[in-house]
Amino acid sequence: MHPVPRVSVVVPMYNRERYVQAALASVLAQTRAADEIIVVDDGSVDQSCARVKALASPIIRIIRQENGGIGSARNTGIAHCTGDVVTFVDSDDLWEPRKLEQQLAAQARHPQVDLFFGHLVEFVDRASVDVEAARATKHEPRPARGTTGAAVEGWLALTMMASRASLDRVGLFSTETNLGEFIDWFHRARTLGLRSHLLPQVLARRRIHDSNTVSTENPADYLRVLRRAIVRRREAEQKASRGRVSR
Amino acid sequence: MSTYEINTPTVISEVFAGETVVLDFDTGRYYSFNPSATKVWDALDGGTRVDALACAAGVDTETVRDFLSRLHGEGLVRRKDDECAETRVAAEQAGTRAPSPPPAFDSPLPAFERFDDLENLLLLDPIHDVSAEGWPKTREVAKD
Numbered sequence: 279m280h281p282v283p284r285v286s287v288v289v290p291m292y293n294r295e296r297y298v299q300a301a302l303a304s305v306l307a308q309t310r311a312a313d314e315i316i317v318v319d320d321g322s323v324d325q326s327c328a329r330v331k332a333l334a335s336p337i338i339r340i341i342r343q344e345n346g347g348i349g350s351a352r353n354t355g356i357a358h359c360t361g362d363v364v365t366f367v368d369s370d371d372l373w374e375p376r377k378l379e380q381q382l383a384a385q386a387r388h389p390q391v392d393l394f395f396g397h398l399v400e401f402v403d404r405a406s407v408d409v410e411a412a413r414a415t416k417h418e419p420r421p422a423r424g425t426t427g428a429a430v431e432g433w434l435a436l437t438m439m440a441s442r443a444s445l446d447r448v449g450l451f452s453t454e455t456n457l458g459e460f461i462d463w464f465h466r467a468r469t470l471g472l473r474s475h476l477l478p479q480v481l482a483r484r485r486i487h488d489s490n491t492v493s494t495e496n497p498a499d500y501l502r503v504l505r506r507a508i509v510r511r512r513e514a515e516q517k518a519s520r521g522r523v524s525r
Numbered sequence: 526m527s528t529y530e531i532n533t534p535t536v537i538s539e540v541f542a543g544e545t546v547v548l549d550f551d552t553g554r555y556y557s558f559n560p561s562a563t564k565v566w567d568a569l570d571g572g573t574r575v576d577a578l579a580c581a582a583g584v585d586t587e588t589v590r591d592f593l594s595r596l597h598g599e600g601l602v603r604r605k606d607d608e609c610a611e612t613r614v615a616a617e618q619a620g621t622r623a624p625s626p627p628p629a630f631d632s633p634l635p636a637f638e639r640f641d642d643l644e645n646l647l648l649l650d651p652i653h654d655v656s657a658e659g660w661p662k663t664r665e666v667a668k669d
Contacts, residue, residue, distance in 0.1 A: 430649065432649070433646045433649055434649060501541075505539075505541045508555075508640070511640075
């Protein structure tokens with residue numbers, strides 16, 4: 279690893295004109311600046327790109343592609359970034375100001391670790407949500423753990439910092455599902471034996487708003503991801519078993 | 526005789542080549558059901574009685590009862606039309622024999638494996654940007 283690592287930020291974006299400036303502002307306000315921000319516009323049909331350009335930041339690049347889903351957008355970002363470490367922020371979420379500084383410090387202390395995560399808090403974006411109306415439907419926006427404001431372990435791309443070598447080893451995000459793509463990626467990383475470290479600090483804030491969707495809307499994707507995880511685990515066990523026999 | 530039903534909507538499942546994968550969104554645990562358990566689970570989808578479930582899976586009713594007891598313990602099923610489920614279950618368990626040990630996953634009897642290695646991720650993930658306003662469902666539509 280280079281002594282002063284270059285940091286890339288990948289931002290997948292689809293129709294996020296309301297939120298993307300805040301997301302990018304939280305990256306630009308880092309106490310340790312990122313070296314490049316790759317915004318992958320996944321076929322937005324609103325003013326998302328104009329909002330990004332309006333920031334006029336020399337470190338932001340916009341890559342446009344036809345709509346392919348969040349996994350595809352992240353993969354495009356990974357293909358275009360040049361950093362030694364790669365991070366992610368979804369275009370409706372926010373980083374805490376010291377996110378990069380704290381993770382890079384952790385990386386310096388624990389060079390043997392491959393993936394760094396941190397805690398996050400969720401907040402309901404009341405400006406976007408008619409909470410009373412939403413409550414009357416099953417679409418009520420809700421934090422994943424029902425604990426808005428409380429820090430939870432952020433096992434998401436949103437808090438992850440990965441070395442480029444780790445990303446290359448695990449491979450790209452699955453584009454076969456629209457849900458659970460990070461679970462699939464992380465399970466592959468763990469199966470390969472990559473080491474993770476969860477920082478105790480809150481590194482990000484996840485916005486709960488009217489276009490988050492409760493998973494039961496489209497649950498089959500999760501089951502496909504989990505089926506792959508089960509098969510992967512069995513294959514790893516069989517491989518380990520064969521290894522024991524051959525010795 | 527008791528009837529059970531799947532604990533929807535927090536429990537979802539799908540069959541892959543004779544093996545059912547089950548996810549409980551409340552706990553973040555997921556399960557693999559062997560082919561015999563898959564037959565029981567399929568029949569359970571209609572809220573079928575225990576004796577009919579046994580018939581569907583080709584095993585005896587005590588085996589199915591033990592299996593359902595384990596599913597109930599995991600929170601994957603609930604008693605149907607039971608206004609005081611916890612009390613009745615406790616009474617039934619107190620007055621009956623202890624359930625037999627769970628059969629091996631590769632046995633012909635209904636059995637499941639439980640996984641909790643992705644619990645933290647699954648409990649976090651349900652809020653995700655996939656909707657008409659967020660990430661579009663083009664892929665899902667294309668499949669249909």
